Amino acid sequence: MTIPSDEAHSQLDVEHNNSASEIEQQSSMEIDLENHDDANDAGSADVIDSIEHRVKLVADALFIYDERAWFLAAMFNPEFYAQNYELTDIESTALFQHFLDVGIAEQYSPSPAFDPAYTATKLPDIQTGEDSDSTEDIEEQPIFVRWLSDNFHTVVPHALFDAEFYLDRYSDLAETVKNPYAHFATTGLYENRIPCEFLQKHINSVYTKFDETPASVLSIFSSIPVNYSAQFLRKETQVVLKKIFMPDLYKKQLGIENDYSADVLYSHFLVQGSINQHRPTALFNQAWYLECLDGYKLEDPDTDTLREFKALSAEKIAQLQILGTATPFFHWFFNGMQLKIIPTPLFDTDSYLTAHPDIRNNWKNHPFMHFIETGYTEQFRRHSVMFNANYYRQAIGPLEYNSAILDFTMRGQFDEIAPVGGLQLEHFPASNPYVCSSVEEAAIYFHRRTNKLSNGPVAEMIAKATALEAQVVRPYGPKLVRMAPVFHPESDLMHDMQDIIPDLAHAQYDIIILMPHCRMAGSANVAGQFTKTVSELSDGESILVITTDLSAFERPDWFPENVDVFDLSQHLTSLQQERKIRILLDIVRGLRVKKLVNINSNLGWHLTNTFGKQLAEWMDIYFYLFCWDRDAKGNKGGYPIQWFLPSFNYTKAVFTDNNALRTELQDRYCLTDESRKKIVTLHTPAAETSIDYQTALSQRISNTGVRRVFWSGRFDKQKRIDVLLAIAKRMPEIEFWVWGKRVLNDSDVGMNDAPSNIRLMGTYQSIDDLPIASCDCFLYTSGWDGLPIILIDVASRGIPIVASAVGGVGDLVSEDTGWPIKNYANPDDYCAAINELLGNYTDALERGKRGREHALALCSDDKYRDSLRSAMQLGTDK
């Protein structure tokens, strides 16, 4: 493979190639001063920048007439010199003269192959002698002069050149070249000869793994800022560089999928990628760095005027600001950090120090160095108002990369998952997302917008306001930036709603019914009954049923066809509770609802408990209560206990499905007469009034075979299946047919523990699908309850009932209509009742008959409609 020489030096290539041999040939030759004088007389404007001419200039300026003059003339690289010292306005032919007149004294470097700082460390200590100049005089000589005058053959002036390696690698030079460094600086550098083991290792790595050619040695040398060749080569530097290198991001920039090791990719970066301006880490943004470098100003111009007391002189600062031939990344690494320039818009020193006392108190270097080396992988670190690692992790789930920033750059930005609340990334498209991600684009945008706060007329306004009120600049620390709707906490809500609203059928509804979901549950059944009745009673009012807590609508048949059903829960799954509440608030407000009914919607309760007062100004609020619950500690809880009061004052009416709960609420809170009236019992209408099992069951009076009891319910703690199993165990001669399934998984007892006389029957759609006529009675063992639908269904069908006398069960089951068990946890009491029932089945059927009559009267459709019409002022009661 041939290595092309650098385009920029094509004009001088011939001279470089010649000059190396000429230097060797003229090792003892002196310069022809007559010719030199002629050239000098020709006048600078017409001077041709030839090697010979330069040699004469060296002789004039430095009084050096031998091979060293030829060396200097040949090694001088005008483009390198002009770029690194911002001399591009000087004619290229005058640059060499500039170096002699000014550059040498200013310790400028004439070539990528000369490192003044490194050379200074290698020059021998000055020895005083009778014939030599005084020590002070010599020490004041420029480094280049000292090196060229006395150390040309003994000191190598660049850390990346190894003479032994060079001659060893290039055997063609071993015989002819006496000064390998001089050869390299004048010729080898331009012939792409590799000057040291370090570079060979990295260049070979690229040669063997990649199809492309590494950059030229000249480019590599030029990519390192002047004076930093030694630091570049230092082990500690390489460790840090490797530490901050992000191979995954780098690979994406190269557009390769190969499974290269991090070391290979790092080699590529050093000898190719850096020069092609790929970034090694997501924490270096080249465009941002160059913008900062360009706009660099002293942090405190007032005190910084006295630079002599500062570590960096004004001259040094000016020098550090010059990018020159260095690549932006290496310029930042060696120069930019000295200026405290942060090369990413995603790090704010104030944010980092304010949030982290460990860094503030213990870290000796610049805080950004902590962040770029380790801090960025620590999720708890707060480094910018534009990026919150915790927020991002919550939004995207487990990270696939070792830091949130890298994860966002690699994948989050493509899903438009913002790394901070309220930031709308669609406004910040990234043209090259691996080079500058969308959040970097956003951060740069806001930095630019707020730059006015530190420069120009707005900054003057701030200064004048601060003169009037010194508090204006406080508190110190990071300053939050907001720009609605692009970056504002409420913007997320707006976007949520912009997604949700198109799923609504209409812009306005009169009545909204909130329910958690529609699964096979009594409350969902009630919600269906309620909706149906409201729909029938309403006078053309539009009704919307909203499921808020879970995407399940298993029984659409329970609801009338003329109401819209909207699954809001599907839009809320990943959102915080407060945002869910705000969404529901916007919906009920936006739809200009007149009546809002909550039937067990948890989100609905949150809504009314938070904004009930305001909602009540816009609409009538109603909620439905069924029964309280018991928590894991066995204490009463649930909506009637924990949620009732905050919303009660703002409601028009509260519905219960049984008298027991109504009375309990009225008494517990000592409600006034007016308030007591707000709690209305709506006994759920019996779904079926015509089916009566009395005749069928009468066949069992003479039954001498197996007696059967049936039980139906959730296999949960509330339903006390432990009691059921204990009863079955005590009555082995009776079969217990059991319908139901586990729902909440909160019961310590499972059906695995059931005795053999329990027969699990599965679940059912309709009670009338069950072989009720093959059973003698219904058993209900719930530990707490309202008035369960199953009891209404069973009682209204004339079936004898043994039931725990809890909650609203007493509304249906009394000594007259069945066998209520006061001590609901005592199996023996149930057994006694079942024995009594089976012992006189004729009497049992009588009670069943009275139970049916009572149920049909109590749970009548007409009664329900009348109560509802009155409570909600529907239909004719409006």
Added chain:
Amino acid sequence: MTNNKKLRVDAILTAHGEGAMASVSYNSLLQAVEYAEARGIEVNKTVVLDNADKHTNVIFEGLDNGTRIIETEFGDQGLVRNAAAESSECDLIAFIDGDDLWGENWLYEAHAYLSANDEKTIAHPEFNWFFEGVSSVLIGMDQDDPRFSTDFLRFGNYWDAMCMAYRSAHVSIPYCKRRIKDGFAFEDWHWNCETVWQGFNHKIVEDTIHFKRRRANSQTIEASGTKSLMPSTELTAYSHLKQFKSAA
């Protein structure tokens, strides 16, 4: 910006219990007035003291620099602004709250902007700088900016009340009453919704800034803490939106 109309500005400071902070705000007002007057703008100075406490009243006692002092008993910021605008004889109204500051160039730049635009234009600063209790900056959003969305007004407020507008805007659309105990506040946000709904154009005046003091007991913070809502407006209803299934 060409100033082609000779419009008079009323610089109105409203105060109630700010005490010594009101003197800072008043000095800010005087600074901005001086800046504007030096550039040929005619400015009236008005201070409205609404149920002001003695620490606030004393600051404005005996002023003889032409400042119009109005005393009211509304106990409500919005109603105070309405009364001040109603009683003003100037073409333009610029409000400043009794604990905040204007950027010195505000009156001049906003006046220049409004002079070149019609009566349905409302001027806001490019930046709102929040200090003392919080450290944040709000970059103003121009209603003609393609990123502006009316939908946002259902959830948040783009602009503070310390705007400059034609007096006619305030007279035709007064502020609503603040009812924090009933759960309603943010009369400035509400006013912005109403003005947007009625076709006003909220514009940003470049290179201008307001300084908003956020005290722990400020009314805004109190309103946020009590979960106050903005009163409903036409903008909070969905009826003006087009993206429903039925519309499709």
